[in-house]
Amino acid sequence: MSSFIINGGRKLHGEIVPQGAKNEALQILCAVLLTPEPVTIHNIPDIRDVNKLIELLGEMGVSVTPAGKGTYIFQAGDIDLDYLKTKEFRKKGAGLRGSVMILGPLLARFGKGYIPHPGGDKIGRRRLDTHFTGLQKLGARFESDGLNTFYSVDATELKGCYMLLDEASVTGTANVVMAAVMAKGTTTIFNAACEPYLVQLCRMLNRMGAKISGVGSNLLSIEGVEYLSGTSHTMLPDMIEIGSFIGLAAMTGSEITIKNVQYKELGIIPEVFRRLGIQLQLRGDDILVPAQETYEVETFMDGSIMTISDAPWPGFTPDLISIALVVATQAKGSVLIHQKMFESRLFFVDKLIDMGAQIILCDPHRATVIGLNHQVPLRGITMSSPDIRAGVALLIAALSAKGKSQIDNIEQIDRGYQDIDGRLRSLGAGIERIEG
Structure with a gap:
């Protein structure tokens, strides 16, 4: 079983190209x-x-x-x-x-x-x-x-x-x-x-x-x-990677440019991150996420707590719920995360709680996140990746955390993210792969 060793708390900078979907x-x-x-x-x-x-x-x-x-x-x-x-x-x-x-x-x-x-x-x-x-x-x-x-x-x-x-x-x-x-x-x-x-x-x-x-x-x-012929086809950039990189920039207070995103295909994804207070600038077909010392969660018009929930397209994809949740841990304000489609996808929050995040797991589908506003950094711990998306959410948390973290079972992350450690190192991340 292979692992990532992450030295967190570093500011990242540069350009990153999302993989095919x-x-x-x-x-x-x-x-x-x-x-x-x-x-x-x-x-x-x-x-x-x-x-x-x-x-x-x-x-x-x-x-x-x-x-x-x-x-x-x-x-x-x-x-x-x-x-x-x-x-x-x-x-x-x-x-x-x-x-x-x-x-x-x-x-x-x-x-x-x-x-x-x-x-x-x-x-x-x-x-x-x-x-x-x-x-x-x-x-x-x-x-x-x-x-x-x-x-x-x-x-x-x-x-x-x-x-x-x-x-x-x-x-x-x-x-x-x-x-x-x-x-x-x-x-x-x-x-x-x-x-x-x-x-x-x-x-x-x-x-x-x-x-x-x-x-x-x-x-x-x-x-x-009766018959189909051959053709050629080009994959879209992976919208889940794009959302993950937006979250990474926000959590680490970094300026990152995400290249060639095919913005019109992203649907509501950029708007959901904007609701969490993250600034996004569209430059051609690239997204620039500027460095932010703080990002403040919007509230609804009546003043009630913001809710981020998944839904079939054109709703917010369930594959980014884990990312939205980890981003909310360092926001200014509170968020209710409602994962409607899978009842076990929020169980990774116990690792975030161990890192110092303020999260109340209400039930298998809902978690209330009380943002730390970057005033209290998460702390590095040893943990294991339970699935692809939660694994990357934990990786983002570790990159923002103070101290050293270890993530085991990274084969789960490798199932969905291409050379993720190499691409993160190109942005300045302190991440090392240990083959098990």
Whole structure:
């Protein structure tokens, strides 16, 4: 188990470029299975979860050719469906949450598929009902191994239909869309996710020959086609990294420029950080976060305490709730953080409390943060990263803290952040990786 050793309390300065979007990459990579033709993908982040999925695609028979930094050419000309029945596939697929999204493309192109119950962050229940129910409405038939750990799926003939998704699941919507693009007839999906990741996927599929309308809304109409061709695609910058770097600048009182953010794709994210009192300056397509000695939380018009909560897009993404919470610990004022979508994602606050943060954990979904206004610095401690996003929130806290901190289990952070220690050192951070 590897660790970070952090000497905190340093002012940072410089420019940082966000990686390609992790959550987009997991969808886009699965979509290469829809065509036997080459698909070129640019700005792929070099992170554990993405690299594991690329490795899995290669084991399935996809030709994977590096074509420059962050660029690969994929060609799914000869897929080994028998590999999907092996113990090796069960093990690899079960260790990666994004593996569930290979199912829609497999059903669309081959009429059958296999999927182990996928893993991922331990942040609460993350059910697969939206995936399975949506695919079943298109005509897929699921058979379980009896333990609900491995599923064989038959979809000899997928037929378009109307469906109302029970939740606006991003990965669930992506899976159903990828199956529907080659189903017979027209599929209408209401309550579809409309995150930029899903928009990017739909745009890519349309370039491949799909007929998807309503892109960017929660009502998608998909006219099935018989064949999809190859294409090229460039990932968006990772909005979660961008939000993390905004929080890092605020917590450490640093001036940081975040490059090439594609600002129009960030939705409400900049506004939420502004509500926490953080100044942001848009310069071209870069965000400059100036050094601030203090940042004061807004209150609502009636004077009540500010609430930051997550919601499906265009609401505030749940992946940045941990960052907003840690930023609030050094704000001037109080904030109620309401994590609605995952009931275990706030349990990392005990580490922040040990560092000196003033936080009341009300229940698994809500925490009240009383800002220290940079008057009392957090103190360094030894802790462990519980998941990707909480791990980076703890890393930001450690970089702002007085003294030395150690974060163990940083493999969780590596799942979502590319060379994070190297990029932070380029800003002047005191961070060292200790291989375990």
